Every structure is written in C-alpha cells, then in structure tokens.
Amino acid sequence: MSTPGSAKGRPQTRRFISGVVEGFYGRPWTMDQRTELFKREQKWGLNTYLYAPKDDYKHRMYWRDLYSAEEAEQLIALISAAKQHDVEFIYAISPGLDITFSNPKEAAALKRKLDQVKEFGCRSFSLLFDDIETEMCPADKQAFTSFAHAQVAITNAVYQHLGEPETFLFCPTDYCAVMCTPTVSQSYYLHTVGEQLLPGIDILWTGPKVVSNKISVESIEEVSSVLKRPPVIWDNIHANDYDPQRIFLGPYKDRPTELIPKLRGVLTNPNCEFYPNFVAIHTLATWCKSTSDGGQRDVEMGDEKQDPWYSPEKALTLALTDWLQEFLSADQNGARPKKDSSDEEPMQTDIGESPYVPGPGENPLYTAEPLTLDDLKLLSDLFYLPYEHGQMAKTMLRELDWLKNHSRAAAAETDETAEWCSRAQQFDGMCEAVVQMFNRLSNAPNRSILYDLYNYICDIKSGVGLARAYVKTLGGQCPPSAQLMNDDPEPWGFRGGLSGEFQRMLPCHGNRDLFRHPLMTEVYCMRPYSPEDKVQVQKIFMEMKSAGGGKMPLMMLPPLLCDSLSSGELAPSPQCALILEDEIGVCGYALALTDAQPAAAKTQRAVSAEVLKDFPSLVTIQVLPRVIDSTPAKRMIVRLLSSIKNSGSRGVFCELRQSDRRMLDFYTKLGCFKPITMAGLPEDVVAMGASL
Numbered sequence: 001m002s003t004p005g006s007a008k009g010r011p012q013t014r015r016f017i018s019g020v021v022e023g024f025y026g027r028p029w030t031m032d033q034r035t036e037l038f039k040r041e042q043k044w045g046l047n048t049y050l051y052a053p054k055d056d057y058k059h060r061m062y063w064r065d066l067y068s069a070e071e072a073e074q075l076i077a078l079i080s081a082a083k084q085h086d087v088e089f090i091y092a093i094s095p096g097l098d099i100t101f102s103n104p105k106e107a108a109a110l111k112r113k114l115d116q117v118k119e120f121g122c123r124s125f126s127l128l129f130d131d132i133e134t135e136m137c138p139a140d141k142q143a144f145t146s147f148a149h150a151q152v153a154i155t156n157a158v159y160q161h162l163g164e165p166e167t168f169l170f171c172p173t174d175y176c177a178v179m180c181t182p183t184v185s186q187s188y189y190l191h192t193v194g195e196q197l198l199p200g201i202d203i204l205w206t207g208p209k210v211v212s213n214k215i216s217v218e219s220i221e222e223v224s225s226v227l228k229r230p231p232v233i234w235d236n237i238h239a240n241d242y243d244p245q246r247i248f249l250g251p252y253k254d255r256p257t258e259l260i261p262k263l264r265g266v267l268t269n270p271n272c273e274f275y276p277n278f279v280a281i282h283t284l285a286t287w288c289k290s291t292s293d294g295g296q297r298d299v300e301m302g303d304e305k306q307d308p309w310y311s312p313e314k315a316l317t318l319a320l321t322d323w324l325q326e327f328l329s330a331d332q333n334g335a336r337p338k339k340d341s342s343d344e345e346p347m348q349t350d351i352g353e354s355p356y357v358p359g360p361g362e363n364p365l366y367t368a369e370p371l372t373l374d375d376l377k378l379l380s381d382l383f384y385l386p387y388e389h390g391q392m393a394k395t396m397l398r399e400l401d402w403l404k405n406h407s408r409a410a411a412a413e414t415d416e417t418a419e420w421c422s423r424a425q426q427f428d429g430m431c432e433a434v435v436q437m438f439n440r441l442s443n444a445p446n447r448s449i450l451y452d453l454y455n456y457i458c459d460i461k462s463g464v465g466l467a468r469a470y471v472k473t474l475g476g477q478c479p480p481s482a483q484l485m486n487d488d489p490e491p492w493g494f495r496g497g498l499s500g501e502f503q504r505m506l507p508c509h510g511n512r513d514l515f516r517h518p519l520m521t522e523v524y525c526m527r528p529y530s531p532e533d534k535v536q537v538q539k540i541f542m543e544m545k546s547a548g549g550g551k552m553p554l555m556m557l558p559p560l561l562c563d564s565l566s567s568g569e570l571a572p573s574p575q576c577a578l579i580l581e582d583e584i585g586v587c588g589y590a591l592a593l594t595d596a597q598p599a600a601a602k603t604q605r606a607v608s609a610e611v612l613k614d615f616p617s618l619v620t621i622q623v624l625p626r627v628i629d630s631t632p633a634k635r636m637i638v639r640l641l642s643s644i645k646n647s648g649s650r651g652v653f654c655e656l657r658q659s660d661r662r663m664l665d666f667y668t669k670l671g672c673f674k675p676i677t678m679a680g681l682p683e684d685v686v687a688m689g690a691s692l
C-alpha cells in the first residue's frame, strides 16, 4: 500500500503510515509496554509509532530540557527496539504551551533538543501544536502575520535543520473540522498551513471532530484540497483520557476503506491503559490491510452491504479470538502456571512446606473457570465505542427501559404480565452473564490485562447489579437489602463522587437517568390482608383520619362510606385487600368491596343506582406519612383494581375529604380516577371514580 510522494528527491511511492500515536493525557506507557507494542505492530502489519505522551515532562511542559544520561539510555533502547521490529519511531515534541516563535533562542532550543534525539538514532520527527492558546504574545504578533505563519515558519526551519527527514509530521492547532473558523474550506489558518508548510511535511487531522464518530471520504477530500496534501489521521476513536469511567473495546469502525488511498496514513491514539488496546490496534491493522489497492481482499472479511473490504464485526471477532489467548496465558504478574505433578517443584513458602493438598472432607482447591470468547464479546459490547454501545449493551438498556415503562404489568394481572415476567427473567439472565464474565475475568491468569480493566469491570458489575435489583423491586420480589439504599448507605450506594453529584443535578443527565423518580430508599413488602391485620388497619385509619380531617374535631367529621371497611365493621371482599409493610411493621393498606351497597347501608347513605351502575365497587387506601415514596401505594391500588376487575366489576369509586390534600393529590395523579357527581355527599366530601 502506498501514497504518491511529493517532496523533492522523494521516492515516488511512500508506504502508508499505519500504527499508534501515544498522544493521550495522563500516565504514559512504560518502556516495556512500548516494546511490547512494537512486537504487536510488527506481527499485525502496522509500521509506525508516534511518541507524543502529553504528560511526559520533556515532551511538552519542559520541552526545552535535554534528556539526562539515564533517559537517553532508555530512549536509545526504545528507538532501537522499534527498528528491530520494523516500526518507524517518530519523536514528537509539543512546544506550543510557551514558545516565543520570534525568539531565535527558542528555535535554537528546539533544534538542540531534536538534534539530541537524532543522536539517539531517531530519524523521524513531529511538531505538535494541538491544545494550546491561540493568542500570540506581543513579540510574536509584531513578527508574524498570524499564528499559522508563526507555526509554519518554525516548523519549516526545524524540518530543514534536520535535513528534511522522510517522515516529518505537523499537528495544527485547528486539527479537526469543528475547530475551523468559519469552515474547513474557508479557514484562513488551514489555508496558510496548506500553502506555506513545505510539501515534504505531512499534516495530522482528527476528522470532523476531536473524537470523530465517522470520517467520510468527502470530508477528507475537502481538507486535503485545503492542506494541499492528504492528511495523516490521528484517530481518537478509542481515546479515553477524557472520561475516567470509559474504556473502548469495540472495533475500528465507521471509516470506509475507500479512504485508504486518499490518506497519507492512520495513527490511532487509543485508551490510556496499554493492555486493553489489543482490540483497538488489532482491528485497525485489519482495516489497514482491507484495501482494494493492496489487492489483499479476504472474501470472508468484507460486508457486502456496508464495506466490501472490511467488516467491523468480523474484525472484532478476529481480535477477540487472539486476545483470549493472551488472557489465558500467565504474565509476570500472573499466577504460576500449573505444571504436571511430575515436574512440580516444591512451592516456595516461608516455612518450605509442600503444596497444600486437601484431604478427605476438606475443601477442594479452587479452580477458576476459564474465560470464554463469549465473555470477551460481552465485555466489548459493554465498553464498545464512544458513540455506540455494543449489541448486548443496547439490548440490556432497551429491556430495562421496557420493564420500567411496563412495571404496571408487574404489579397487577394484565395482558402483559406474563410477558413482563418472562422479559424480567431474561434481563436477570443477562445481568448474571455480566457477573459471570466478571468472575472469570478476575480469575484469568494474565493479571496485567485484568489490572488495567479492573476498575471498569467493577464499575459495570455494580451498575448492572443496581439495575438488576431495581427490576426485582418492580416485580415485587424483595431484593437483598444491602443492594438497595437505606438510610445510611455504604459509599457504593451513591456512586460517582462529587462529579456524579454535579452530573445528576444537570437536566441533560437527568433525562437519561435510569431512575427518573427519586430512588426508593426503603424495601417494602406487599401482601394479602388477613383478619389479624384488623387492629393495625384500624390504628392507621384513626391516625390518618385525624391527620387528614383538617381542623375539625374527629367526632364531628361526617362519615365516609369506606370508613366501615377501614374500621373493620365490614370485611373486604375476597382477594380485595392488601397490606403494606416496611421494616417497622404495617404501614399501609388498600381495601375494597366489589359491591359498595353494604357500606352505603352501614353509613345510612343512599347511593344512586346510576352511580352504582357505572361504579359498583368501593375502594379505600391509606399509607402512613413515613412512606415518602408514592410507588408502593400506586402498586397496591393497581393490584387492587385488577382484582376488582377480575371479579367482574365495571368500575370503582372512592370518597375523600376535601381537606385531605394528600389523598386527593394521590388519586388525581394516578390518572384513572376522575371526580364524579354523587347526590347526598356530605359538604366537604368528594367522590372520584375509575372505570375498569
């Protein structure tokens, strides 16, 4: 694969730059990891490594400082390791934080530093001007027409000073379309760079955005015409330095292979964690090979509909299959690989004992279940790409949303109840698969990969655990109390720290929140009423009567039809009475008479035949004020209405005191109850009815 060369004295064809840029913020990779990277690149057919760790002192902050003897030794070894593996080592420097472009001493410092690296054996270089202030200092404003002119001048000078290296990369300050003012094609900055940067210098570009979802052929044609050369893509698709909760294990995707002949190269700037980049780099390598130009089309590889040369799904499977082998092999941090008992050496322990062999009736030795390809597929699905969840993650989100929106079917017999239960069970199975994946992963022999992934898998396991408990609560099963929040939750009950709190306060976050309503902080139990509950029900009835009765003395309050039910004078109809309990005890009830007439007779109040025709049943509900969340009460009423309906009733009504704002509010918010006209109601009483 090659792109046409354009510099003077350049070979007419140059190899397509492909590989990795270590260009993220945060802890740089170790020398050993970089050497490991070169091995992988060679194995997978990638050819370049761009050294640009943002937080390495001497790359950016102290760019002027020369390397010490010890550092020099390390860099020399690294550059030579790259050579050994046929990987081109490009040394990048970022002087843009504080360089004064017009000061010759500054240019000299830059040249001195790069000369030193050249002495280490490096032959390819890069100047980066990303993520810096665009305002020039007064001295530079005097010396240069624009910021672009200042950058171009120093870059050309350094390039020539180094003898016009075959590979020399420049990263502009406006390195993606969204940064261009007003647009790519009208950007004065990019036009200046394109016209004045010497033709042998290549330009880095991240696509439409810093983290580009898709990179289209048209967008590359547009920027190439402004830059007067095809760009080298600095791809942030797998970068995760901007969010400590995310890591990307999905395939290289949404860059058509048609792009390859239109680009000078692609370098991926992946996750900060070295080992989890297996997929990012492996799939990029597959993509780079999948070109019509290279004539290497693998009939199995393409996807006729999407891209005949590359299928992200197939590339992912190839990568995960290879990655699995790495997981299963112990590394230097890993467990001692198991040997045959014949060549087993005595275990090195302080007291020099032989290995533990369990005796009869003792615990067997723990043997970890091996990790599977499906586990890795699930892992990749849960941590897919910045703009897309993997298939299983999408399914889980969709199912949780459905279960939440149809929770009425969980609380009462409806046409959807069977479906709800079956989908809840399937959701539970998916959550269990995540837990199993976590267990097998944390027992895998390769500890280095595990340690890099640990925080992320722990986080997803907890998140999924919360969702799982939530579905169980919706289904009326009591989840283990430790998993739900109580009055004094453990720190993992309120996740995300201060940053999490800030996010939860923002409306855009709230909209996507799983728990749009306040979290249930109590565990409730809803059960059928039994005659032994009569005393407790009476107690609640009296307590709430005085609370809801306004200023009037209790004795003076006109009786409601349902009082005879709550006071125990009338027994509720079969299957039509529920009790709510919390940790303290009975905290609510919901009672009904499928035929309201006996209550009317008890209260000595006639209810018109017209009302009874539409609303033959009577209902009453009460919960103590300590039940802050309205969900348990809603659940009770929904279940009760369903039983009443099953008994053949067409409708139900309730009576409320106007002074009882709480209950009025409750019934109104339910939505199915509407005020109804009823003759003979006492002065401050209203009736509400619901058709079934």
Ligand code: GDL
Pocket (backbone or CB within 6 Å): 023, 024, 025, 054, 130, 131, 171, 175, 206, 210, 234, 236, 239, 240, 241, 242, 269
């Ligand atoms: C950037 C930075 C890069 C960082 C990435 C993702 C470029 C050219 N520069 O803007 O160092 O890792 O975003 O946060 O991409």
